[in-house]
Amino acid sequence: MPLPDTLLQTLQSIFGDAAHTGPAERLAYAYDNSRLNAQPDAVVFPTEHAQVEALVRACREHRVPLTARGRGSNTTGATVPVEGGVVASFERMNRILRIDPANRLTVVEPGVINADLQRALAPHGLFWPPDPSSSPWCTIGGNLACNAAGPRAVKYGTPRENTLGLRAVAGTSEGFRCGTYTSKGATGYDLTRLLIGSEGTLALVTEATLKLTPRPSAIRTLRATYRDVGAAAQAVARIMGQPVTPCALEFIDETALKLAHAHAGNEVPLAGALLMIEVDGEPGTLEAAVAAVSAAARGDGLETLHTAATVEEAQRLWAARKALSPAQRTIAPDKINEDVVVPVSRLPELVQGIQRLAARHDVLVVSFGHAGNGNLHVNLLPRDAAERERAHACLADVFALVxxxxxxxxxxHGIGRIKREFMPLALQPTTLRLMGEVKRAFDPDGILNPGKLLPA
Ligand SMILES: Cc1cc2nc3c(=O)[nH]c(=O)nc-3n(C[C@H](O)[C@H](O)[C@H](O)COP(=O)(O)OP(=O)(O)OC[C@H]3O[C@@H](n4cnc5c(N)ncnc54)[C@H](O)[C@@H]3O)c2cc1C
Incomplete structure (x- = not known):
């Protein structure tokens, strides 16, 4: 069904030239990094909070779906407008409104790119910890909506631990603020944390107050290789079981190393598994920190342990991790990219269980990722239709194992379109029902990002 003329006229009056219904814009905003695809009927580019309120009001009046979008880099189909309607791209609402070192906070619009914010904060000796490897392209709004993180989360946390407050527009079209400008707050329900990770299904975020952290002045990088994944996973549990928290603790399994080695050459070592470990702090504290994590990294199955002496050497040690994404795409453009998470002490059982499932389903599976959080990117790499079918069966077993x-x-990465059918595996019926009621309270007509996150 085309959009009603009255709605189109309202969009023109709110957005003028920043409302589009032409085929080029509809095509460009039909997809995201999941490679799913569904065209919206219109694309708009808000720049002010008041426009977002008017937009939600108009869509609600006509019961038309409305999907928020940052830069479309999510992996789960979260921005694909599967029921058509309007896409609101926040890419032009991208001002850093305030940097406030005394209160260790910054106030930003949702379309600010993560890396641009980090660059603006650097002269103040501060940073915002969430560091997805997509940081040069992804937005703060997208980071908040997915609770996106990266290697630093093991020490500094995710957006949920690094956001003080939000301004947003609910699916009812009401604008509201939640959270604080203070580092403490005990005033009612924590709607800030509720909105973070809600994937644009409850409200559209128009402003965020982010908690800042002093940037450590020094960092040391270590690389350890192990006989097998079990030995590396045991080392992760030992490292996290001692008092020095690394600021990165990344795991790569043998299959991933072989792929990266084939792609990037001898900079990438061949081993049963590899850990990248980083510690940060003031220079005087780092020797003791390196000694503590090195002691924990040693144990049954350790083959090599190397500490980088220079920045250049540290960059070379990271070569294996950096080569992984392009290496996988070359052999399996249709890779299935999951990011399951288990308690750190269960990591050995997870990595060994995944190896068993890969063998049982005869599918190439590579595992790597943020082991210090127990968060593994489990990538299934089917190369043809038969392998794709086996990969999907394997995936269901991976989730059951997790x-x-x-x-x-x-x-x-969040749930989006792709994982919502698995939600009943992870959550009890009562939990899901309560989530449904929360959704109805914020968005009674179900216009915000329909078909995402909650199961049908
Ligand atoms: C190469 C690559 C590397 C990646 N690495 C990581 C990684 O290390 N860690 C990680 O966690 N993720 C990673 N990702 C995934 C992705 O980059 C993150 O999920 C990112 O946060 C998405 O930001 P975005 O601006 O592209 O948002 P989009 O993909 O446009 O949107 C994501 C979600 O946010 C919602 N949304 C966007 N703006 C708003 C708003 N203003 N209000 C309400 N909802 C909104 C959308 O509706 C959608 O549900 C990677 C992706 C790529 C392509």
Whole structure:
């Protein structure tokens, strides 16, 4: 059904030239990094909070779906407008409104790119910890809506731990603020944390007050290789079981190393598994920190342990991790990219269980990721239709294994379109019902990002 003329006229009056219904814009905003695809009927580019309120009001009046979008880099189909309607792209609402070192906060619009914010904060000796590897392209709004993170989360947390407050527009079209400008707050329900990770299904975020952290002045990088994944996973549990928290603790399995080695050459070592470990702090504290994590990294199955002496050497040690994404795409453009998470102490059981499932389903699976959080990117790499079918069967077993290990479906990518059918595996019926009621309270007509996050 085309959009009603009255709605189109309202969009023109709110957005003028920033409302589009032409085929080029509809095509460009039909997809995201999931490679799913569905065209919206219109694309608008808000720049002010008041426009967002008017937009939601108009869509609600006509019961038309409305999907918020940052830069479309999510992996789960979260921005694909599966029921058509309007896409609101926040890319032009991208001002840093305030940097406030005394209160260790910054106030930003949702379309600010993560890396641009980090650049603006650097002269103040501060940073915002969430560091997805997509930081040069992804927006703060997208980071908040997915609770996106990266290697630093093991020490500094995710957007949920690094956001003080939000301004937003609910699906009712009411604008509201939640949270604080203070580092403490005990005033009612924590709607800030509720909106973070809600994937644009409850409200559209128009402003965020982010908590800032002093940037450590020094960092040391270590690389350890192990006989097998089990030995590396045991080392992760030992490292996280001692008092020095690394600021990165990344895991790469043998299959991933072989792929990266084939792609990037001898900079990438061949081993049963590899850990990248980083510690940060003031220079005087780092020797003791390196000694503590090195002691924990040593143990049965350790083959090599190397500490980088220079920045250049540290960059070379990271070569394996950096080569992984392009290496996988070359052999399996249709890779299935999951980001399951288990308690750190269950990591050995997870990595060994995944190896068993890969063998049983005869599918190439590579595992790597943020082991310090128990968060593994489990990538299934089917190369043809038969392998794709086996990969989907394998995926269901991977999720069942994760749940049996007290883990959950996603550590940072979110649920989106792709994983919502698995939500009943992870959550009890009562929990899901309560989530449905929360959704109805914010968005009674179900116009915000329909077909996402909650199961049908
Ligand atoms: C190469 C690559 C590397 C990646 N690495 C990581 C990684 O290390 N860690 C990680 O966690 N993720 C990673 N991602 C996934 C992705 O970059 C993150 O999920 C990111 O946060 C998405 O930001 P975006 O601006 O592209 O948002 P989009 O993809 O446009 O949107 C994501 C979600 O946010 C919602 N949304 C956007 N703006 C708003 C708003 N203003 N109000 C309400 N909802 C909104 C959308 O509706 C959607 O549900 C990676 C992706 C790529 C392509």
């Amino acid at each position: 749940i049996a290990l007290d883990g959950t479906l996603s550590g940072e």
